[in-house]
Amino acid sequence: MVTVFSSKRLRSLGFGEKDIRKAVRCCLQKVRRGQFVLTQTCDQQAHAVLQDVHSASSTSYPQVFGDIRDNSEDLKSLIRSYADDRLPDAVFSHVSAALLHDLDPPFPAVDKCEMIRTGTRRSSTTLRIRDRTVPPGDICSVGGLPVTAPIRTLVDIARDYEPEFSVPLLSDALRRRLVSKEELWAALPPAHRGCRTAALAISLADENHESAAESITAVKFHRFDITGMVPQVETFDSAGNFLGRNDFRHEKLELIVECHGVGKYFMGRNNPDEASRKNHERHMKLLNAGYRIFNLVWADLFRPHEFIKIKAELDTLAKNEPDQHGK
Numbered sequence: 001m002v003t004v005f006s007s008k009r010l011r012s013l014g015f016g017e018k019d020i021r022k023a024v025r026c027c028l029q030k031v032r033r034g035q036f037v038l039t040q041t042c043d044q045q046a047h048a049v050l051q052d053v054h055s056a057s058s059t060s061y062p063q064v065f066g067d068i069r070d071n072s073e074d075l076k077s078l079i080r081s082y083a084d085d086r087l088p089d090a091v092f093s094h095v096s097a098a099l100l101h102d103l104d105p106p107f108p109a110v111d112k113c114e115m116i117r118t119g120t121r122r123s124s125t126t127l128r129i130r131d132r133t134v135p136p137g138d139i140c141s142v143g144g145l146p147v148t149a150p151i152r153t154l155v156d157i158a159r160d161y162e163p164e165f166s167v168p169l170l171s172d173a174l175r176r177r178l179v180s181k182e183e184l185w186a187a188l189p190p191a192h193r194g195c196r197t198a199a200l201a202i203s204l205a206d207e208n209h210e211s212a213a214e215s216i217t218a219v220k221f222h223r224f225d226i227t228g229m230v231p232q233v234e235t236f237d238s239a240g241n242f243l244g245r246n247d248f249r250h251e252k253l254e255l256i257v258e259c260h261g262v263g264k265y266f267m268g269r270n271n272p273d274e275a276s277r278k279n280h281e282r283h284m285k286l287l288n289a290g291y292r293i294f295n296l297v298w299a300d301l302f303r304p305h306e307f308i309k310i311k312a313e314l315d316t317l318a319k320n321e322p323d324q325h326g327k
Helices: 007-012 017-024 045-057 069-081 094-100 150-160 163-175 181-187 195-204 212-223 272-288 298-302 305-320
Strands: 004-006 028-032 035-038 113-116 127-130 139-142 145-148 229-236 242-250 255-260 292-297
Touching: 004 007, 004 069, 007 017, 007 035, 017 028, 017 035, 017 045, 028 069, 035 045, 035 069, 069 094, 069 113, 094 113, 094 145, 094 150, 145 150, 150 163, 150 181, 150 195, 163 195, 163 212, 181 195, 195 212, 212 229, 212 242, 212 255, 212 298, 212 305, 242 272, 255 272, 255 305, 272 292, 292 298, 292 305
Parallel strands: 113 127, 255 292
Antiparallel strands: 004 035, 028 035, 139 145, 229 242, 242 255
């Protein structure tokens, strides 16, 4: 978590309005009205007390990535600003709870802190409270904050967000063995709003999805009526030579889909040039073995063109496939 100071706390530390404005131009960032996060170290003597409080609290500074992950970092600061400013019995939920459980959203979908509280429904520019009941067994503590437990968090997100957002989180949790499919199905409340959407998300989630891009691709396969695509399949040529492990390969037809999502090459151990070279070599081997290959970049996942082409190619391959009599 990060170190957040309220205006009241800053005043108690000797900061006037002018001092706060100066600090905002240095090492403080305004999170919302009356709440500020310490973003970095500084050598200003006037701000030394802020750094001392930060050091004593064993918290961290917000990370800066220069990409969409910064949205999650901003949201974490907003969540922390409500730690001492929430209604009694309110529980952090949905995306806020996911972040507290170290689940990484695939893309920015919300810029508000989310909570659940029985009998309260509220929405502002920085906070959304949903009126629902959370049994004690569905609540845990993370960093001293009341949070919906991982299974409840994932089911809530699956109910209230589109599968493009929820399936990557569900697949990540399955892959990390945080939950099981059986637990997710058991936690899904029957005949509640959003349960049909949640059921679809759970059915599409797969522990074999190795990235958010693969999970979103699986959702798009469903949207475009593309069936038979199996995730993470090892492919061999007719002589039994290993050609590569593919993100998706059709169960019968010679068609492969590879997902090159955000950071696929730049967040791993290998440098991007080396990873790209190996990917090109694998691509050529598969082409020479007769496979039709579609390479999807992150932007392709949010527009229909490539999926329409994949569907059309599969239909063509199916028509040209010899029948059981070899005709």
